[in-house]
Amino acid sequence: MNSIDLFKMAFHNLWRKKTRTFLTVLGVIIGTSSIVVMLSLGIAMDQSFQEYIDSMGNLNIIEVNSSGRYYMDEQASKNQKEMKLNDDAVSKIKAIPGVKAVMPIKRASMKMAVGKMIGYVSVIGIHPEIMEEFDFKIDRGRLLLPTDKEVMIFGSQVAFDFTNPRLRNDYGGFSDKPPVDLISNKMILTSDMDYGERRSNSERDKDYKPPKPHEVKGVGILLESNSDKDWNAYMNMSTLKKILKEDEKFDRQNNRKRNKDENEYGNLKVKVENIEKVEKVQEQLREMGFQAFSLTDMLKSMKEQSRKTQAILGGIGAVSLLVAAIGITNTMIMSIYERTREIGVMKVLGADLPDIKKLFLIEAAMIGFVGGICGLLFSYLVSYGLNKIGGGFMGGMGGMGGEIGISVITPMLSGSALIFSTVVGIVSGYLPARRAMNLSALEAIKTE
Amino acid sequence: MEIKQGEVCCFLGTSGSGKSTLLNLMAGLEKPTKGTIKINGHFIQKMTEKQLAKFRQKYVGFIFQSYNLLPALTAVENVSLPLTFRGIGKSKREEISKKMLEAVGLKKYITHKPTQMSGGQQQRVGIARAFVSYPPIVFADEPTGNLDSKTTHEVMGLMLEMAKEHNETLIIVTHDKSIAQYADKIVYILDGDIQKIEEKNKEENYEKEGN
Known part of the structure; x- marks a missing residue:
């Protein structure tokens, strides 16, 4: 079977049961948008940290002081190495x-x-x-x-x-x-x-x-x-x-x-090729007996914090997508029960087994994909609303997140959300699809 | 038992005699507990599910008692299903299917859904579907079980005509003795055993068709 026919057939099958399809898709919409919105809050937080630090100076630059003057640097004082700049x-x-x-x-x-x-x-x-x-x-x-x-x-x-x-x-x-x-x-x-x-x-x-x-x-x-x-x-x-x-x-x-x-x-400023190397260079500078400080240190701890927040928020969103995934599986199983006979006829008429599996997988993937797209659109709407309403609150926080807003949906986030929802669809459709494929053609036809 | 290419063979027996099972075995829908089935050099009982699907795609057409058309599809789409499974493009398969529908006398019903057609019309769509890919063997499981006697004769005539046209083997399962009269070879089955095989003279058969 060629893939255009498969897609058409899958679409047709979903279209036949509009209400049920819509409800299942709705579940995915809610799941996707809750994950996306939650993560967008985390991303906005991340970005405003970054912006905050950027405003303080360049992240690639390490400030170096001779260790002689300050004894705060433990390592340097232990080594008793006074380095002159x-x-x-x-x-x-x-x-x-x-x-x-x-x-x-x-x-x-x-x-x-x-x-x-x-x-x-x-x-x-x-x-x-x-x-x-x-x-x-x-x-x-x-x-x-x-x-x-x-x-x-x-x-x-x-x-x-x-x-x-x-x-x-x-x-x-x-x-x-x-x-x-x-x-x-x-x-x-x-x-x-x-x-x-x-x-x-x-x-x-x-x-x-x-x-x-x-x-x-x-x-x-x-x-x-x-x-x-x-x-x-x-x-x-x-x-x-x-x-x-x-x-x-x-x-x-x-x-x-x-x-x-x-x-x-008095001191030195060292520019490093890129942010990733800052830490390494800093380490080496300290070994040489200098005091080295960069904004990357600070950014790192802030990022750590926002990563934790993102994980928590994303986890909350993921629960609703999990529920949606169960919904997809349920819909597909129901649909297989209803279409047992149809599957049997297809088998007897010579449909390849992988084709039958593909048909059901495509149906499930379509639910996931369409749900993902709609969920994404909805997320943009929510994000827009949040920034409109929430912008006022954050303005008071002085610089922090002022221009960025409280919800940022990056192209990366929307792309991966779409892929993720489709994958969720395929995964939840996999077992039902296998089941459809393994239905005995004879049993399927006998069902009156 | 042996059935030659181009033969019209009829399994005749009461319900529960095992005639349908025999058909299912031959079509690869059921696995035999013992014995061998050889079709065109392939041992059916040794094939995997996947191979069976390919085998059915290539060699077998199927006509059901309850028509088994897909209710969501139009007549032409139903007929073109076997071609769809073979991966034939839409325009080409619909062209073939339309010709097939014309041949069974349903030119006007091309875009009708099964629910908009009578039993006889539906079965004719079923016949068109079975023959559309010109399979060497067509199995018919009680093809006229749900039809009245007038339609039965129309449908039987149609099936024979199509089978003869391309020298296709037609295997019919029925409990109706009048239907058995159309066949070249009648296999009487009772309680799972072949009682006797009755071969008919071909000319005699043609005469009967003429009547």
Whole structure:
């Protein structure tokens, strides 16, 4: 028998008993949609976790601190291995398989002046060539170039820190407009914390010679990223090192202690090829004696939690699909009883045994498939409704799930739901189909 | 006992004599407890269910006492069932089936469902169905049991005509002696045993048909 005929015949048989077919399909609809809706809640949860973590920074990036300063890392303290974050360490880390780029960070708190406006700025020295790797995106102006020297770019929030010391009450307020434009050719960068504030100068030692201010240029503002990048200013690593070295002389005169090795970095950021490798690289970094932290750690525990929730929710949904599966089996058995004679006639007329089995399997699969499709449509409806109604509640939870909603049906979920419901149909139809196949043709015909 | 190709053979006996069982054995619907059945070189009793299905598809047509048409299907669909099982395409099998229905005189009833037809018409659909795949053997189990005598003769005539046309073997089971008169060979069965086998002269048979 060719398959078109089989399908037609199966459809015909189902169509003959519309009510019964409809009721059985209804069971599958309820089963499918309960599973899909339940899982969609779990997926939405998962995604909002992901979004939450994404908003905190890049998941591929591991932050590395030297273990010397913090003794929280048990392993490192046991090993008594103090690793310095210098160029040597950077090249070692670069050699770890899976590491894509390493960004050493040298941080300096400095003061800047633009016109009359003055602000404290945390200046970070980086290598311009790896900026793109670390998701520096420019809003206005341009990124740093390797050839740039006294050139800086700023995080989107830096400008808000500038105030005019002459206007005492003006702290910039909370206006939307930054008080200064940081894309400017005339900027002063200095490590003299008293720069621009005359009143304190008089209290100072007369020997005091402030470090020389440096002239710099501002060339770009970074796109707002909701991460720590918004609050920092960036400049070429070598220039920053040079500036710090120069200023150090003045510091010594002022007996300020600076025991840091100038080649040592505050911390490093390591970019890993993909999220899967983050854990491995992190492990290796710890073995090397560094402190390593990444958002993947956090995501992992959150995912664990949402997986548990999904399993519970999915389990609840699965119960109703199980009931639907029993319904399919029941319908098929009933239908075989009714059609015993018909099956017998088909056998006597020379229907192949596998064909008879296939016929019943197709009928059961059709119930599952149609139920799956309708259930899926219904799920989309429910999901839409949930997001409409539930969106309001979740809005209050601050960021969490704000844009994602509380129910997400991914194409993957809908596809697998459809396959699953069809498979459930086939599985529940299998025994009845076997039974139909094994009916004795003679017995079947004798039934009056 | 031996039945030759193209022969019209009739098993005659009272109810419970085992004539239907014999038919079922030959059609492979029942397994014999002992003895052998050989059709066209195949031993029926040795075949598996699957092989039997293939065998029936290839060699056997079946006419039932209670017609056994599928109620949901139209006449033409019923007739084309055996062809459907063979995997023949829709247009081709319906063409053959329509010709077959025409041959049994049901041209007007092609799209009728069995419930819309009389007993004689239904049995004629049954005959068309049995012969549609030109099987070498056609079994008829009390084909006229549910029909009145006038229709019985029409139906019998039709069956013989079709069987002769393609030199097909026709095996009829009946308790009606008048029906046995159509056959070339009559096998009398009583309580499960063959009492006697009566062979008829072919010419004589034709004469009778003429009457």
